[in-house]
Amino acid sequence: MQKKIVIIGGGISGLATAYSLEERAEREGKSVSITLLEKKNQIGGNILTERVGDFLIEGGPDCFLSEKPWAIQLCERLGMRESLLRTNDEFRKTYILWNGHLYELPEGVILMIPTEIFPLLKSNLISLSGKIRMGMELFIPKKESSDDESLSQFVRRRLGQEALDKIAAPLVAGVHAEDPDTMSVKSRFPRFVQMEEEYGSLIKGMIAKRREMRMAGSKGNKPKYTMFMTLKDGLSEMPATIVQNLKSTEILTNKEVLSVDKVSSNVILSEAKNLNHVVSEAKLMKHKYKVSLKNGEVLDADTVVFASPSYETARLLTGIDDSISDLLNKIPYTSTATVSLAFKKDSIFHPMNGFGFLVPSQEKRRITGATWVSRKFSYRSPDDSVLIRCFIGGSHNEKLIFLNDKDMIEMVKRELRDIMGITSEPLLTRIYRWERAMPQYTIGHEGRLSILDKKLSEYPGIFLTGSSYRGSGISECIKDGQLTAESVLKYLNL
Numbered sequence: 001m002q003k004k005i006v007i008i009g010g011g012i013s014g015l016a017t018a019y020s021l022e023e024r025a026e027r028e029g030k031s032v033s034i035t036l037l038e039k040k041n042q043i044g045g046n047i048l049t050e051r052v053g054d055f056l057i058e059g060g061p062d063c064f065l066s067e068k069p070w071a072i073q074l075c076e077r078l079g080m081r082e083s084l085l086r087t088n089d090e091f092r093k094t095y096i097l098w099n100g101h102l103y104e105l106p107e108g109v110i111l112m113i114p115t116e117i118f119p120l121l122k123s124n125l126i127s128l129s130g131k132i133r134m135g136m137e138l139f140i141p142k143k144e145s146s147d148d149e150s151l152s153q154f155v156r157r158r159l160g161q162e163a164l165d166k167i168a169a170p171l172v173a174g175v176h177a178e179d180p181d182t183m184s185v186k187s188r189f190p191r192f193v194q195m196e197e198e199y200g201s202l203i204k205g206m207i208a209k210r211r212e213m214r215m216a217g218s219k220g221n222k223p224k225y226t227m228f229m230t231l232k233d234g235l236s237e238m239p240a241t242i243v244q245n246l247k248s249t250e251i252l253t254n255k256e257v258l259s260v261d262k263v264s265s266n267v268i269l270s271e272a273k274n275l276n277h278v279v280s281e282a283k284l285m286k287h288k289y290k291v292s293l294k295n296g297e298v299l300d301a302d303t304v305v306f307a308s309p310s311y312e313t314a315r316l317l318t319g320i321d322d323s324i325s326d327l328l329n330k331i332p333y334t335s336t337a338t339v340s341l342a343f344k345k346d347s348i349f350h351p352m353n354g355f356g357f358l359v360p361s362q363e364k365r366r367i368t369g370a371t372w373v374s375r376k377f378s379y380r381s382p383d384d385s386v387l388i389r390c391f392i393g394g395s396h397n398e399k400l401i402f403l404n405d406k407d408m409i410e411m412v413k414r415e416l417r418d419i420m421g422i423t424s425e426p427l428l429t430r431i432y433r434w435e436r437a438m439p440q441y442t443i444g445h446e447g448r449l450s451i452l453d454k455k456l457s458e459y460p461g462i463f464l465t466g467s468s469y470r471g472s473g474i475s476e477c478i479k480d481g482q483l484t485a486e487s488v489l490k491y492l493n494l
């Protein structure tokens, strides 16, 4: 009999799992029955692209990191190579707001680590003592214990307070909406922990890595991909193309799952007896599950993949094991909003010579950063206009996302006036609120996941994937979905 796989959640994680299940099963000449259930009326989860006239607006994510290759590899396998869009690297600069002024982040600072000496020396953002302290990183011995620590502790220890305040903290607030004082460095930046271990210094590790990349790049002309990549018609093209390419997955939208329950071996045995089937002991060892939907339907499943946010998965699993739900509920979430505004180009006097800016919390502003979208990517706005996207909320200012639309737009306009001198009225505005959409990997996250894995092993056939666990960038979600697909097929002996 064909094994039934149910996937809960139609975000990129659920879709990547379904696609990988099909790819792998096809390679082995096997067939699988997959049902993907999504509670909203559209798939894609946090990935949401909207066209407004000639503007292309990303409500959620706007790009993925090419260094984590799984998104690009998936796009290539889906035949989307032509859709991949590089950033406009002539504008590859980021600014930091400090004392009300925008300062350029020194060139060569990669994810908070300086890799080039001269741009750092010339920087007006970092004070002389801050530069000396960052340089001393080369001589600071590596940490002896392997205990987890917060990003603040880690950066303060290796690069100093100024690097934390002016670079690391605004970066993680902007990208992960996270508080550096509670963020686990082991779970969010495992690479830095490894670098410290391997090279004894982040600067040495980063320089070695850059050299490696240059050597690889020097074989061709220009590197194929820029650090950030997107899709010409917006990121929603990715979930849409996955759906088009799925052959044996039934995708059901507007199907909210209310609970998942285990069917005991006795029930399977008596059902089999009624049907005059002989059930082997091995089969009885495998649990079966019942997936109950809000509309009253109940689906049988040999395997259930939860690709829903961890707090939602916690709720769905309460009937199976409360201790698993308790662990899942320990993963906190924060809320953010993005506000996109378009202006007539000739009404803006700021040069916008970069990808955008980040705002450290010390500045006490209401936005955490902004992307100068029409600089960063082509095909986002007509030539005579500019598109700017601002970020609101996150761990420090979560309540701001609940402002009503009018107040939120007024607030963002005031921020852009103060920071960039923009006084003209926008041509259009769009608000996207993301309530409890950003998982926070707090100190000890990795340890809690190990306990979770152990507990889950008591319930064979249940798998968890998605942004709550092992990386929340799109590319990491895709990788995790692929690994989950591999485990599912192994479990089902396919």
Ligand SMILES: Cc1cc2nc3c(=O)[nH]c(=O)nc-3n(C[C@H](O)[C@H](O)[C@H](O)COP(=O)(O)OP(=O)(O)OC[C@H]3O[C@@H](n4cnc5c(N)ncnc54)[C@H](O)[C@@H]3O)c2cc1C
Binding pocket: 008, 009, 010, 011, 012, 013, 014, 037, 038, 039, 040, 043, 044, 045, 046, 047, 059, 060, 061, 062, 063, 064, 065, 255, 256, 257, 258, 307, 308, 309, 312, 336, 337, 338, 434, 437, 438, 465, 466, 467, 468, 472, 473, 474, 475, 477
């Ligand atoms: C504002 C914002 C900006 C971001 N920017 C970037 C970026 O630039 N680059 C990047 O790489 N990442 C970025 N991210 C992160 C990235 O978008 C997400 O981590 C990723 O899209 C999460 O995918 P997912 O499938 O795990 O979860 P989700 O996208 O949350 O999908 C989960 C799905 O499960 C469904 N669901 C939940 N409960 C049920 C239920 N009971 N029954 C059925 N369905 C259910 C939900 O409706 C949802 O569709 C950003 C995130 C946000 C919010």
